[in-house]
Amino acid sequence: xxxxxxxxxxxxxxxxxxxxxxxxxxxxxxxxxxxxxxxxxxxxxxxxxxxxxxxxxxxxxxxxxxxxxxxxxxxxxxxxxxxxxxxxxxxxxxxxxxxxxxxxxxxxxxxxxxxxxxxxxxxxxxxxxxxxxxxxxxxxxxxxxxxxxxxxxxxxxxxxxxxxxxxxxxxxxxxxxxxxxxxxxxxxxxxxxxxxxxxxxxxxxxxxxxxxxxxxxxxxxxxxxxxxxxxxxxxxxxxxxxxxxxxxxxxxxxxxxxxxxxxxxxxxxxxxxxxxxxxxxxxxxxxxxxxxxxxxxxxxxxxxxxxxxxxxxxxxxxxxxxxxxxxxxxxxxxxxxxxxx
Amino acid sequence: xxxxxxxxxxxxxxxxxxxxxxxxxxxxxxxxxxxxxxxxxxxxxxxxxxxxxxxxxxxxxxxxxxxxxxxxxxxxxxxxxxxxxxxxxxxxxxxxxxxxxxxxxxxxxxxxxxxxxxxxxxxxxxxxxxxxxxxxxxxxxxxxxxxxxxxxxxxxxxxxxxxxxxxxxxxxxxxxxxxxxxxxxxxxxxxxxxxxxxxxxxxxxxxxxxxxxxxxxxxxxxxxxxxxxxxxxxxxxxxxxxxxxxxxxxxxxxxxxxxxxxxxxxxxxxxxxxxxxxxxxxxxxxxxxxxxxxxxxxxxxxxxxxxxxxxxxxxxxxxxxxxxxxxxxxxxxxxxxxxxx
Numbered sequence: 001x002x003x004x005x006x007x008x009x010x011x012x013x014x015x016x017x018x019x020x021x022x023x024x025x026x027x028x029x030x031x032x033x034x035x036x037x038x039x040x041x042x043x044x045x046x047x048x049x050x051x052x053x054x055x056x057x058x059x060x061x062x063x064x065x066x067x068x069x070x071x072x073x074x075x076x077x078x079x080x081x082x083x084x085x086x087x088x089x090x091x092x093x094x095x096x097x098x099x100x101x102x103x104x105x106x107x108x109x110x111x112x113x114x115x116x117x118x119x120x121x122x123x124x125x126x127x128x129x130x131x132x133x134x135x136x137x138x139x140x141x142x143x144x145x146x147x148x149x150x151x152x153x154x155x156x157x158x159x160x161x162x163x164x165x166x167x168x169x170x171x172x173x174x175x176x177x178x179x180x181x182x183x184x185x186x187x188x189x190x191x192x193x194x195x196x197x198x199x200x201x202x203x204x205x206x207x208x209x210x211x212x213x214x215x216x217x218x219x220x221x222x223x224x225x226x227x228x229x230x231x232x233x234x235x236x237x238x239x240x241x242x243x244x245x246x247x248x249x250x251x252x253x254x255x256x257x258x259x260x261x262x263x264x265x266x267x268x269x270x271x272x273x274x275x276x277x278x279x280x281x282x283x284x285x286x287x288x289x290x291x292x293x294x295x296x297x298x299x300x301x302x303x304x305x306x307x308x309x310x311x312x313x314x315x316x317x318x319x320x321x322x323x324x325x326x327x328x329x330x331x332x333x334x335x336x337x338x339x340x341x
Numbered sequence: 342x343x344x345x346x347x348x349x350x351x352x353x354x355x356x357x358x359x360x361x362x363x364x365x366x367x368x369x370x371x372x373x374x375x376x377x378x379x380x381x382x383x384x385x386x387x388x389x390x391x392x393x394x395x396x397x398x399x400x401x402x403x404x405x406x407x408x409x410x411x412x413x414x415x416x417x418x419x420x421x422x423x424x425x426x427x428x429x430x431x432x433x434x435x436x437x438x439x440x441x442x443x444x445x446x447x448x449x450x451x452x453x454x455x456x457x458x459x460x461x462x463x464x465x466x467x468x469x470x471x472x473x474x475x476x477x478x479x480x481x482x483x484x485x486x487x488x489x490x491x492x493x494x495x496x497x498x499x500x501x502x503x504x505x506x507x508x509x510x511x512x513x514x515x516x517x518x519x520x521x522x523x524x525x526x527x528x529x530x531x532x533x534x535x536x537x538x539x540x541x542x543x544x545x546x547x548x549x550x551x552x553x554x555x556x557x558x559x560x561x562x563x564x565x566x567x568x569x570x571x572x573x574x575x576x577x578x579x580x581x582x583x584x585x586x587x588x589x590x591x592x593x594x595x596x597x598x599x600x601x602x603x604x605x606x607x608x609x610x611x612x613x614x615x616x617x618x619x620x621x622x623x624x625x626x627x628x629x630x631x632x633x634x635x636x637x638x639x640x641x642x643x644x645x646x647x648x649x650x651x652x653x654x655x656x657x658x659x660x661x662x663x664x665x666x667x668x669x670x671x672x673x674x675x676x677x678x679x680x681x682x
Contacts, residue, residue, distance in 0.1 A: 149643050149644070150643075151492045151588045151641075151643070153494035153573075153586035155496070155536045155575065155577070170518065173514060173518065174518070177511060177514065177515070188619040189619070189623060189625070190623075190625055193578065193579050193580055193625070194579060194623055194624055194625040195496045195577060195579060195582075195584050195623060195624050195653075196621075196623060197584070197586070197621050197622070197623075197636070197637055197651045198619060198621065202616035202617070202619075205639060205640070205642070206597065206616060206637065206638070206639030206640070206649075207639060228642070228643035229643065230588055230641045230642070230643040230644070230647065230649060232494075232586040232637070232649065232651065234496065234584075234586065236496070236536060236577055236578075237534065237577075237578050237579070238534050238535060238536060238578070239534055241536075243536050243538070243575075245494035245538070245573040245575065247492045247571055256547065275543035275547060276543070278529040278530070278539060278543075280537075280538050280539065281538070282530060282531075282535055282536060282537060282538075283535055283536050284530070284531055284534070284535040295538070296538055296547065296573070297547070298546060298547025298548060299546070299547070300492075300571045301546070301569070301571070302490050302491075302492070302569035302570065302571040303490070303571070306571065308547075308571060308573065310538045310573065312536075
């Protein structure tokens with residue numbers, strides 16, 4: 001069969017299993033699929049097009065005959081193995097935070113900046129899921145009216161920390177309903193029926209690394225170092241689906257109807273916005289969707305060039321897995337896959 | 342016993358029962374306590390200082406011998422009965438939305454603007470719980486550096502819609518965990534493990550009434566019609582405790598350490614802000630507290646005079662019941678209770 005030899009590192013993770021689904025659903029040309037995981041996941045079988053594939057343990061030789069390696073494991077795994085994959089001649093599509101801001105590494109949302117991959121050096125990075133949900137709808141607006149400043153507050157689901165974090169949400173939810181105490185493990189405090197204004201580690205500025213990255217990644221994807229982003233990233237007791245409340249200051253006044261027209265035409269974006277029947281994006285309805293959902297588009301009357309909106313995205317799917325596969329699609333379609341040496 | 346004849350209208354509600362607790366805890370001078378409710382709650386017994394009190398049905402004659410009537414029922418009940426209470430010579434402390442923006446009705450956060458009650462006409466209004474949690478910490482900062490603009494995104498708990506809404510959250514939580522379907526009743530969509538960017542009804546501007554009220558009430562409490570507020574009010578699957586992410590633009594640059602010093606001295610505010618040990622306000626820890634908790638105080642580096650912060654409040658207690666009792670305390674202490682005619 002004609003196709004690419006594909007590896008998934010972190011195959012047993014939520015995003016890893018979702019990549020398998022996305023490869024199936026989009027008929028990505030796979031000639032062979034190789035699944036890798038850390039010690040704990042290795043040995044399991046996962047199904048690709050109804051065929052069981054045994055998950056191997058990630059090692060230096062995992063990439064000796066691979067065209068495209070998707071990395072959806074930890075930062076540590078990406079830091080160690082993505083360069084090994086490139087050395088072996090593979091394209092590494094990486095969802096970790098490790099390479100995103102490396103100047104030589106393209107940071108790609110395929111609907112926005114696929115051309116940035118043209119001279120890739122083997123690693124292509126996927127932005128954070130929150131960057132994707134914010135920048136995908138902002139890009140078409142930015143093209144017609146440059147964005148100056150963004151104030152954003154997020155509502156991020158437990159799955160952003162993986163399946164064990166979802167289990168922790170389930171356990172604590174049951175404990176709270178049974179009036180039992182809870183013990184945080186993956187989250188810094190109780191997440192069941194609670195809200196935590198912390199995603200990632202705090203920096204000296206009082207912002208978290210996640211909040212600062214949101215701004216840095218936005219600038220890189222949009223090629224505009226003058227856009228400033230003030231973010232508050234918040235964890236909420238939801239399983240899947242990230243949301244964000246976004247206030248944007250443009251260069252010139254913006255009409256909310258015109259903004260909605262632009263967004264309705266934008267690839268990767270679906271406008272869900274009819275207040276008369278209480279229609280707006282929700283994590284529950286975003287789950288399983290390919291698009292970033294956008295709604296509550298309205299003039300921000302407190303700023304002469306302000307617009308407010310609300311977005312939701314399946315943080316596993318478009319936030320990581322789908323975006324990664326789309327990167328592979330674009331790079332192969334354009335013939336930018338480096339031939340193995 | 343020396344004291345005031347006190348009535349609570351909506352006594353069986355979350356806020357009504359919390360008023361009883363607050364009256365007990367603060368030793369408010371009560372000579373007699375009269376509890377009223379709509380048809381459904383009437384007949385029940387509630388306890389005040391270990392004494393059972395039967396709840397009567399609210400009627401025109403409920404206020405014939407009352408000094409202070411707390412209204413924590415619906416807008417409809419307040420609209421109809423608060424004027425009756427005033428006609429009967431009582432002070433009506435009202436938590437509904439009905440009278441808040443009436444020019445002759447003082448809108449009071451006792452730590453901020455008690456003097457506004459001096460010439461009250463019988464009704465004193467309590468701001469919305471979200472206004473209270475935002476304005477209480479902003480007031481001391483506004484005094485030293487006038488606020489120009491506020492961008493706020495809220496995280497509001499189910500209890501804002503009453504105890505039945507908390508029951509709906511419980512039911513849907515169990516249904517989701519059992520992989521059963523849910524049926525929204527009080528909320529416009531599923532609230533269990535979901536996020537709804539809607540609190541209240543939508544206006545033509547695309548903002549909800551709640552979002553616009555937050556701005557209007559802020560201007561009234563702070564006596565500053567030039568402050569603008571762009572709000573996104575959001576319901577989250579939490580039982581008690583409202584949070585908000587607040588970005589403030591002041592008249593002059595503000596130092597976050599100085600802001601924290603000011604807030605540390607402010608009445609009704611408790612600073613919980615130590616990122617080095619992941620300390621910040623949460624709804625879970627705000628529950629049962631008298632103060633608005635403030636944390637994540639940091640320079641908003643995207644605006645020359647910007648400050649970002651995160652707040653949490655017990656929306657039932659300081660958000661309604663405690664604030665109402667504090668209003669009664671201030672007005673009686675200052676001798677501003679009108680003598681019955």
